[in-house]
Amino acid sequence: MFKMEISSRNVVEGIARAPHRAMYKAMGLSDDDLSKPFVGVCHTGNEATPCNMHLPGLAQKAKDGVRDAGATPREFSTIAVSDGIAMGHEGMKSSLVSREVIADSIELMVRAHQYDALVGIAGCDKSLPGTMMAMARLNIPSVFVYGGTIMPGILDGKELTVVDVYEAVGSYNAGQISLEELKNIENTACPNAGSCGGMFTANTMASISEVMGIALPGSASPPAEDSRREKIVYETGKACTQLLELNIKPHDILTFESFENAITMLNAIGGSTNGILHLLALANEVGIKLTYDDFERIRKKLLILQT
Known part of the structure; x- marks a missing residue:
């Protein structure tokens, strides 16, 4: 069924691995479960930010x-x-450092436990590239999926994002709005789970993940609270296992041409300039020489999409 060597067999097969199997059985796994390939499902869920608070459920x-x-x-x-x-x-x-810690920690978990493939679920600025970098470094069948962006808040018929809160602070300090008006904006702008509502780093890298081929088509756009997101994440789990069957790895997907696609998307959507440093780091993980000249060469050919 599977075309590649299944690393997890190193952990669960043979008489000497009876203690290992006993520990897995403590977590509810059966002999049938242990006979199958192991797929790591990593997420960056926490209560530090709405970007990630829903990821354990996904x-x-x-x-x-x-x-x-x-x-x-x-x-x-x-x-x-x-x-x-x-x-x-x-x-x-601590921000950019966290990207490296995320990549390192995912790598360590997968290598230590000999997982055969990896689903990566992330929801905020440094967790997306950190997860992608780990996938590239490990080079086992992997699929990334975004947790989704936040829905806008609605106040007096107007859509709000967290950017409006920053602007409201300035307006209050300039005497243009009252403290009560500022508080109303604060209380309304971020209504639920999801990453910051704008073409900032998270939404930029999510869009890039699609055109690079490491995420399913159409997986970046639906918001975190959209009914489609659970289906997208489910299909991502299936797709990762299918890649394992076919022995398709990140280095087969993350070619120089895929990085050109990523740069094209970055420019077309007016994405975050952080995309540049993250793509350079990701290219380094797969041994591809990507330079600022490549970004400039592609930029000169493109128009920015606007709505």
Whole structure:
């Protein structure tokens, strides 16, 4: 059924691995479960930010997809620093560092437990590239899926995002609005789970993940609270297991041409300039020489899409 060597057999097969199997059985796995490939399902769920607070629930849908496709899912999580909440104080020094910690921690979990494939679920600025970098570094069959963006808040018939709260602070300091008006905007702008509502780093990297081929088509756009998102995550779990069957790995997908697609998307949507440093880091993981000249060469050919 599977064309590649199944690394997880190193952990669960043979007399010497009886203690390992005993520990898995403590978690409810059967001998049938242990006979199947293991697919890691990693998420960056936490209560540090609305971007990630719903990801543990989405992970359950990914696990369902993995099971239905004939493999055994193993869930784990890693950190995610919120740029939005770390912003404006000492905490921001932790932001970019967290990308490396995320990539390293995912790599360590997969290598330590010999998982055969990886589903990565992330929802905020540094967790998306960190997860993608781990996939590239490990080079096992992998699919990324975005947790989705937040829905806008509605106040007096007007849509609001977190950007409106920042602007309202300035308006209050300038004497243009009252404290009560500022509080109403604060209380309304972020109504539920999801990443910051704008073409910032998270939405940029989610869009890029599609055109690079490491996420399912159409998986970036639906908001976190959209009814389609659970289906997307479920299908991602199935797709990851199918890649394992076909022995298709990130290095087969992340070619120089896929990085050109990513740069094209970055420019076309007017994406975050952080996309540049994240794509350079991702290219480094697969041994592709990507330079600022490539970004400029493609930029000169493009128009920005506007709505």
